[in-house]
Amino acid sequence: MHISTKCSIAVHCLIFIYEYGNTTKVTSEILSLSTGINPVTIRNIFSSLKKDGIISIKFGTGGATLNCPLNEITLYRICKTIEPNFISKLIGIHTSPSLLCPIGKNINNVLDNSYQKIKNDLCESLRNITMENIITDYHYLLQNE
Amino acid sequence: MHISTKCSIAVHCLIFIYEYGNTTKVTSEILSLSTGINPVTIRNIFSSLKKDGIISIKFGTGGATLNCPLNEITLYRICKTIEPNFISKLIGIHTSPSLLCPIGKNINNVLDNSYQKIKNDLCESLRNITMENIITDYHYLLQNE
DNA sequence: CCTCCTGTAATTTTTAGATTTACACCTATT
DNA sequence: AATAGGTGTAAATCTAAAAATTACAGGAGG
Numbered sequence: 001m002h003i004s005t006k007c008s009i010a011v012h013c014l015i016f017i018y019e020y021g022n023t024t025k026v027t028s029e030i031l032s033l034s035t036g037i038n039p040v041t042i043r044n045i046f047s048s049l050k051k052d053g054i055i056s057i058k059f060g061t062g063g064a065t066l067n068c069p070l071n072e073i074t075l076y077r078i079c080k081t082i083e084p085n086f087i088s089k090l091i092g093i094h095t096s097p098s099l100l101c102p103i104g105k106n107i108n109n110v111l112d113n114s115y116q117k118i119k120n121d122l123c124e125s126l127r128n129i130t131m132e133n134i135i136t137d138y139h140y141l142l143q144n145e
Numbered sequence: 146m147h148i149s150t151k152c153s154i155a156v157h158c159l160i161f162i163y164e165y166g167n168t169t170k171v172t173s174e175i176l177s178l179s180t181g182i183n184p185v186t187i188r189n190i191f192s193s194l195k196k197d198g199i200i201s202i203k204f205g206t207g208g209a210t211l212n213c214p215l216n217e218i219t220l221y222r223i224c225k226t227i228e229p230n231f232i233s234k235l236i237g238i239h240t241s242p243s244l245l246c247p248i249g250k251n252i253n254n255v256l257d258n259s260y261q262k263i264k265n266d267l268c269e270s271l272r273n274i275t276m277e278n279i280i281t282d283y284h285y286l287l288q289n290e
Numbered sequence: 291c292c293t294c295c296t297g298t299a300a301t302t303t304t305t306a307g308a309t310t311t312a313c314a315c316c317t318a319t320t
Numbered sequence: 321a322a323t324a325g326g327t328g329t330a331a332a333t334c335t336a337a338a339a340a341t342t343a344c345a346g347g348a349g350g
Contacts, residue, residue, distance in 0.1 A: 003237065004237050005237035005238060005307090006308095008237065008238040008256055009239050010241070011255075011256065012309095024191065025326090026147065029325090029326085034246040035239055035243070036243060036249070037308090040308095042307075043328065047327095047328070059317075059328095060315085060325090060327070061326060069280045081227050093151050094150045094153050094154050094157070094180055094181060095181070096181035097157065098179050098180075099178050103179060104161050104181070107160075110160075110279060110283045110286060114220070114274045114282070117270070118267070118270045119271075121266060121267070121270035124266075125263045133259065135201075135337085137255050137258050138251060138255045141251045141255060141262040142247065142251065150338090172294085182339090185297095185298085185339095185340075186340075188298085191296090191297095192296095192298085202296070203295090203296090206296090207295035207296065276309070280304085292349105293350090294349095295347085296345105296347080297345090298343100299342105299345105300342085301340100301341080303339080304337100304338080304339070305338080306340070308335075309332100309334070310331100310332085311330105312329100312331085313328105313330095314328090316325080316327075316328100318326100318328080319322100319323085319324085320323090320324105
C-alpha cells in the first residue's frame with residue numbers, strides 16, 4: 001500500500017530513454033545495469049508503459065523509444081499505469097471491525113469521506129509533476145556537478 | 146511504505162473514547178472487540194498517542210480518556226505520532242542504481258526534488274482533517290442510518 | 291491478596307514485493 | 321534457414337515489513 005519503487009524505476013528508465021534513446025538501443029538489460037533492478041521487472045514495467053502509449057518497444061530486435069511528449073507524462077499517469085489501483089492501496093483501513101458496535105459498523109464510511117479527500121489531493125499533486133519538470137531538474141543537476 | 150491501518154485503528158479508538166469514555170471504562174480489550182484488532186496492537190498505538198498527549202490512560206486500573214480538544218487532533222498528528230517517519234516511507238525509491246551511469250548517480254537527487262513537493266502536499270492534506278470533522282461525519286451517518 | 295488492567299519484549303505468522311528461473315516467440319543478420 | 325540477441329509472461333522462490341500472538345512483570349483498587 002504505497003507508491004512503489006516501480007514508479008521511481010519507471011522515471012529512471014524514461015530519463016534514460018530520453019537521453020540515450022536516439023543513439024543507443026535501450027534494452028531491458030542495459031536498464032537493468034543502470035537501475036540495479038532485474039531485467040524482468042523492467043520488462044514488466046515497460047509492458048504497462050507501452051499499453052498506455054508512453055513508450056513503444058521494437059519487438060524481436062528490442063529497444064525502447066519515447067512515444068509521447070514529456071509534458072504529457074505526469075507522475076500520476078505513470079503510477080496509474082503501472083499499478084492501476086495504487087490509490088486505493090495508499091491508505092489502509094482495518095478490515096474486520098465489529099458490526100455489533102455502532103462505530104465498527106460505520107467506521108468504513110466515516111473514514112471513506114476523509115480519506116477520499118486525501119486521495120484526491122494526492123492525485124492532484126501527482127498530476128502537477130511531469131517528466132518535463134523532472135528532466136529539467138536532471139539537466140540542472142548535471143550542470144552543477 | 147504507506148499510511149498504515151494503525152491510523153484507521155487510532156481514529157476508530159478515538160471516536161470510541163469520545164462517545165463512550167464518560168460512561169464506560171475503555172480498555173484495550175473492549176477496543177479489541179470493537180476494532181477486530183489484537184489488544185496488544187491497541188496498547189502499542191495508545192502508547193504513542195499517550196506520549197503525544199492526545200489521550201491519557203489510567204494506570205493499573207485501566208481506561209483511556211481524551212486529553213485534548215478534538216479540533217487539535219489532526220490526521221497528520223495521529224500519523225506522525227504513531228509512525229514518526231511515515232512520510233519518508235510513503236514513496237519508495239530503488240536503492241542501488243549504478244553510480245557509473247550519470248542517471249543512476251543523480252536519480253536520487255532528481256526524484257527528491259519532486260517527491261518532496263508531493264510529501265509536503267500530503268502533509269498539508271492530512272493537517273486539514275481533524276477528529277472534529279470525523280466525529281461530525283460519524284454523527285451524520287448515525288442519524289441517516 | 292486477588293483481580294483486572296497496562297506496558298513491553300520476543301517470537302511467530304502472514305502478506306506483499308521483488309527476484310529469479312524458464313521458456314516460447316519474434317526479427318534482423320549472415 | 322540458422323542463429324544471436326531481444327521481448328513477453330508465467331511460475332516459483334526469496335525477502336522484508338506488518339501484524340498477531342505469547343508471555344510476563346508491575347500498578348491500582350476492592
